[in-house]
Amino acid sequence: MDVLMLSRMQFASTTIFHFFFVPVTIGLSFIIAIMETMYVRKGDEVYKRMAKFWGKLFLVNFAIGVVTGILQEFQFGMNWSDYSRFVGDIFGAPLAIEALLAFFLESTFIGIWIFGWEKVSKKIHLLSIWFVAIGTTLSAFWILAANSFMQHPVGYTINNGRAEMNDFLSLITNGQVLVEFPHTVLGAFATGAFLIIGISAFKLLKKQDTDFFKRSFQIAVIVGVISSIGVAFAGHWQAQYLVKTQPMKMAASEGLWEDSADPAPWTVVASIDPENKMSSHELKVPYVLSFLSYSKFSGSVKGMNTLQSEYEQAYGPGDYIPPVRTTFWSFRIMIAAGMAMIFITLWAIYLMWRKKMDQPNTKFMRICLTGLLLPPIANTAGWTMTEFGRQPWTVFGLLTTDKSVSPNITSGQVLFSLITFNTAYAALLIVLIYLFVKVIKKGPNGVDEESEHSTDPYNTKE
Amino acid sequence: MLSLNELWFVLIAVLFVGFFFLEGFDFGVGMQSQLLPANEKQRRVMINSIGPFWDANEVWLITGAGAMFAAFPNWYATLFSGFYVPFVFALFGLILRGVAFEYRGKAQSAGWRKTWDLSILIGSFLPPFLLAIVFASFIKGLPIDGDMQMHASFFGDIVNVYTVLAGLTVILLCNVHGLLFTALRTFGELQDRARKRAQVLLLPTGALLLAFVIMTYFETDIFEVRGILLWAIVLLGIVAFVLSGYFCKKKRDGWAFGMTGAVLGLSVISVFVGLFPRVMVSSLGEAFNLTITNSASGHYSLKVMTIVALTLLPFVLGYQIWSYFIFHKRLSDKETLEY
Secondary structure, eight states: OOHHHHHHHHHHHHHHHHHHHHHHHHHHHHHHHHHHHHHHHHOOHHHHHHHHHHHHHHHHHHHHHHHHHHHHHHHHHHHOHHHHHHHHHHHHHHHHHIIIIIIHHHHHHHHHHHHOTTTSOHHHHHHHHHHHHHHHHHHHHHHHHHHHHHHSOOSEEEETTEEEESOHHHHHTOHHHHHHHHHHHHHHHHHHHHHHHHHHHHHHHTTSSHHHHHHHHHHHHHHHHHHHHHHHHHHHHHHHHHHHHOHHHHHHHHTOOSOOOSSOOEEEEEEEETTTTEEEEEEEETTHHHHHHHSSSOOOOOOHHHHHHHHHHHHOSSOOOOOHHHHHHHHHHHHHHHHHHHHHHHHHHHHHHTTOOSSOOHHHHHHHHHHTTHHHHHHHHHHHHHHHTTTTEEETTTEEGGGTSOTTOOHHHHHHHHHHHHHHHHHHHHHHHHHHHHHHHHOGGGHHHHSEEOSSTTTOOO | OOOHHHHHHHHHHHHHHHHHHHHHHHHHHHHHTTTSOSSHHHHHHHHHHTTTTHHHHHHHHHHHHHHHHHHOHHHHHHHHHHTHHHHHHHHHHHHHHHHHHHHGGGOOOHHHHHHHHHHHHHHHHHHHHHHHHHHHHHHHOBOBOTTSOBOOOTBTTTBSHHHHHHHHHHHHHHHHHHHHHHHHHOOTHHHHHHHHHHHHHHHHHHHHHHHHHHHHHHHOSHHHHHTHHHHHHHHHHHHHHHHHHHHHHTTOHHHHHHHHHHHHHHHHHHHHHHHTTEEEOBTTOGGGOEETTTTOOOHHHHHHHHHHHHHHHHHHHHHHHHHHHHTOSOOOTTOEEOO
């Protein structure tokens, strides 16, 4: 395989793996901050135990998020050096600000949070988890601002064969980031919430620490219902922005070859044949695509064939159609997972409202447990659609992926890194699951056992 | 007045000085925690002594790389693609290390701990060793062509006697620096052991440092280019090194620690001073050097970055210093051992 293909695999595997952990970090840090706030305000020890127990899982997850994040930053230069040269002027700035503003904040205060339970006052300790939560969110904003430039370049001029920044304000108020940020962050909140919902459901099924997990469940359900409904709204705005700025991605995610009818129906499923540029066996719901695209029940959406010829005129000859099947199906998987999340949290709210939580029905609790998998599926599918749908561009309209790759690296080198890192990812995943199971099995009362209080730390003969 | 390009060159130098000073000691503690302690409890104490700090220390490196990307994209691109394989190893080390600290205390079995201890050892050795190789080859020169592409052979251009010497010197320095940090943060038997070990290591470290300075004189042009200024830095380095030995003997751990940190910092400074105004030296001819002009971002971008950085930096420094203050006491006997 060539350097380009291997580098794409490297990028995809690193990004997808990294993004299993980032949303958990963002979501859990906020929910833990809420729990600790309740502890400080109400003085009820159970909330402290909550912060500590969920904090254990948070830290196990946080560690992988951090180490794969370093890889993310370095791989732009390692595998995509021509991309880095082309956009460094613009893309580097948000990354550097991310490090300066967000990484320092979260790494310093996570240290204070872990090691400060007996060293700083309750309020300072609470403040430190809030700083961690704010830090992770700021970090998301800056990396998404960078990503948004790739989706929809703004605030630049082309100078000396590269993109140069000429308007920082428009870079960080890019319409793309204004829709991408809420969508991603609300998705992250939902991810954290569903982790707690799922694990709590499991413990409630086993009837262990019922009070503790019932309360955790309730906090998470409230966060979950708000964020999973919010994520759908944000997604709707994002779709409308997409039609305006990257119509090809929208057409591909609909499997739409020719311009749609007016009003446009939404395709639920279809069999897509990219070779012959056609879709068959389509199941359609009338009006919905018009609504998705324009928030009204009329309007036609451009198809890929029309756009292909438009793009050829604008950018010269070439194939501007992204991998249609991947884009189409990842969009549907994301939506299905998102709908299921809304359904589960609404049902849970109903149970809480009807005070049926005391004898929760086992079937629903089992659904909640499986629901744990929904956010990672939705997150991965969402990013797959976003990034695959942008192909063949790295920076939309400006730079293609094949011109972004490092010209001076060999496929042997990339294969070596691909194997090294993917082996590490696999090992980390196994370790993570092992530790999660261990922490969950022990439950909230086992949390303090491991960190030992020693009386004679330095001279003990073991 | 400094031009913006010069300012960013200085800022990146500051970030790397900060990185080697700070993460230098936690790399050292990481390595020595596997070599020094007499028992498991001492090992835990040692690792926990850097617990609240190592993550933020590492961010100095991440910010340094980010600042390179933003201010000198061509430097970032040439460097990271050119040193592809060394960076794979360095990243692998950072991955192992980051999770090892967090995970080693999370299960009780001996095999579990041994695995993560080995990870800490490897992960604390590889990054500083490889970064020292990278910095040494900056000034020695690398085959960078007219398209700013670096085509270096792994053995020869990157790994050679000079760069490996740099790597080993930095490793020993980090070890001494880390031992003095341990002496500063603990008491009793562990503290005595750390001090003694630091004293033993000081001699070979000094020998390597001297050899490195001599070899730098012959292998690079930085003494030619900078003359008296570089000699002054070397002299300061020698003074700091001798003082660290003196303070160590007098059991003034804080001062001794500061001095080894100064030696690390001055080593980084000498590289940046020797480079300026270049950022990477091409061995194929002066015309191909990367400089603070031909590798930089545009003026607008640098201006924006400068405003952002100068606004944020005081806060960042403030809360980092504060976090060291929170954990300034020696680890007491009632300590909760997380790791």
